[in-house]
Each structure stands twice: as structure tokens, then as C-alpha cells.
Amino acid sequence: MAVSPEAAAIIQRKKLQYCRWADHNQFHLFDQIALPEATFSFWKADGTIYHEFGVDYSFRSREEFINHFTTAFKSLQSYHMITPAEFEQTSPDEINAIFGCIYHAGIKGSDTEGHGTGGGHYHETWVRKGGDWFMKDLKFERIYWKAPSS
Template sequence: MGVAYEDRQSIENKKAQYCRFADTHEWDNFVALFTPDCAMEFLDANGQGFYDMGPHSTIPSARDLGNYLVQLRNVQQAIHMVGPLEFEQVDQDTIKTICTVTYQVGDIGTPDGVHGIGGGHYYETWTRKHGIIETSEPIIGD
């Protein structure tokens, strides 16, 4: 089953917004891209958690993700870049995607502190609810 053009465009637009909202600290808009019950996992190439989020590498909801990022990113600037997406239509209301994301991050106003470049593949499940496609199962890894 092929993915409809309109669905592809919607998802690609939301991936671009994901990057822009994260880079400009628009956390309310960023969180709105996800279903409320979305749990986000951060995994390394071996499938192990790599973010310091307590005992787990999973953030249990979109709101928790927003709260976490507000604390972390308001002292940092970042730029995210998304590569081309792969699409798989699972059923009428579910689409899985894989894409690369590269980011650069640094503390604002100082050459000291945290500065880095990273990236990986984003594995996401997009779900249509009430005609709107939102990501419901993002996994950021390898």
C-alpha cells in the first residue's frame, strides 16, 4: 500500500517544524507535534539509553518531553537537519517513517561548556486521529 501524497507532505512538514521549533525553543508548538501519550526513547547504536533522564532513556509523554527540554535547552542553541524520509503505510491510519537527523548544539554566549555534533536515525510511527497525523512512537537512535 502506497503512502498518499498529502500524508507524505504532512509528515515532511511536521519534521521540518520539529527542527525549527526545537532550534527556536518554541516548546508548546514542538510538543503539539506529538500525541499526548507519546513516549520518546533515546537509544545508542547498541540499543542502550544514552540521555540522562533518570533511570531510563524514555520520556513518558509529550508534555514531559517539553518540560525536560525547557530546562535543558534554554541555555543552548542548536540546529537540526533532517534527511530524506522512508515511508511505510502500515494501515489506513498508521505510517512508519525512518529518517536521519543531524544536529549541532552549543551553550549560548560562551566557547566553554557543552558543544557538539551528533545525529542518528529517527524511527517514528505516525497516527491519524480525527484527520490529523501526529507522531505517537518516536525512537531516536543509532
């Protein structure tokens, strides 16, 4: 089923907002792009769930995701760049989207500590609620992470 240009534009805009708001630690705005019951998971290149500082990066709700990243990103700086999406409409009210992504991240106030570049793909499901589209599921599959040698 073909995706309407209007639906594609709404989802593309909201994905750009996702990246900008994450980069500016504005997770409180995510109610404009994701459902309360949205799930979020982040996977490494070897097919295992990303795990850092005792946390599995698999979140069962928007609130759980927001609570984690609001705290985690206080000490980080990041910049996400995404590609236009590949879209597939699976029903009148559901669209799957795949976005390529390159991101840069590191500790605020440091030119080197924790800094690196990663890349991968976001696999997402978006659903229509009323006349708008909202993220229902996000799965990020990391292809690589490269940190400069000290």
C-alpha cells in the same frame, strides 16, 4: 501499502517543525505535532538508552518530554538537519517514518563548551486523527557524537 503524497507532505512538514521548534525552544507548540500520549526515547550507538545528569532519555508522554527539554534547552543552542523520510504505511491510519538527522549543539554564549555534532536516525510512528497526522512514538538512534578537542 503506498503512502499518499498528502500524508507524506504533512508528516515531512511536521518533522521540520519539530526540528525548528526544538532549536528555538518552542516546545509549547508540540501539541500541533505529537499526541498527548506520544512516547519519546533517545538511544546511544551502543544500544543503551541515553542517560545524562541523572535522566534517562525515555519519556512516556508529550508533557514529560516538553517539561524536560524546555528546561534543558534554555542553556543550549542547537540546529537539526533532517533527510526526507522513508515511509511505510502499516494501516490506513498509521505510518512509520525514518528520518536521517545531523545536529549541532552546544552551550549558549560559548564557542566551544559542550559543543559537538551528532547524527543518527529518527524512527517514528504517526497516526491519523481526523484529517491530520500526529506523532505517536519517536525513537532516536544516535550513530555518533563528536566534540572538538580542547
